[in-house]
Amino acid sequence: MKQLQCAVAIVAIVAALAGRQASAHHSYAAYETDRLVEIAGVLDAFEVRAPHSLVKVKTDEGRIVTGEWLAPAALQRRGVDPSLLKQGDRLVVAGNPHRDFAANGIVNVKSVTRPADGLTWPAVRQVGLR
Secondary structure, rough: HHHHHHHHHHHHHHHHHHHHHHHHHHHOOOOOOOOOEEEEEEEEEEEEEOOEEEEEEOOOOEEEEEOOOOOOOHHHHHOOOOOOOOOOOOEEEEEEEEHHHHHOOOOEEEEEEEEEOEEEOEEEEEOOOO
């Protein structure tokens, strides 16, 4: 009986630690969530990959800004597939800047707009407006 109790305790500890790592991964502590920046430029790369897809935009000043977007499955559920954005597309990416944005140029993507055809993500209906 003591062996069973010990095994149950070990499983509980491992599960608790695994859950803690997952929640730490999804923390927004590295971002200024009370601030939004808009980055306008040309799409340098769109990398649809786990755990987060990346949108790399080259500004008119020549700086590459990396937008950390959703995971591939989450993008797909929201109508975004790898062929949606093409290298050279002019985009406006809005997001919460990384706390060290001046040095690393990373934002947590909140919206993407392609002015040439009016593409906007998220679509108005996805943010609860009608």
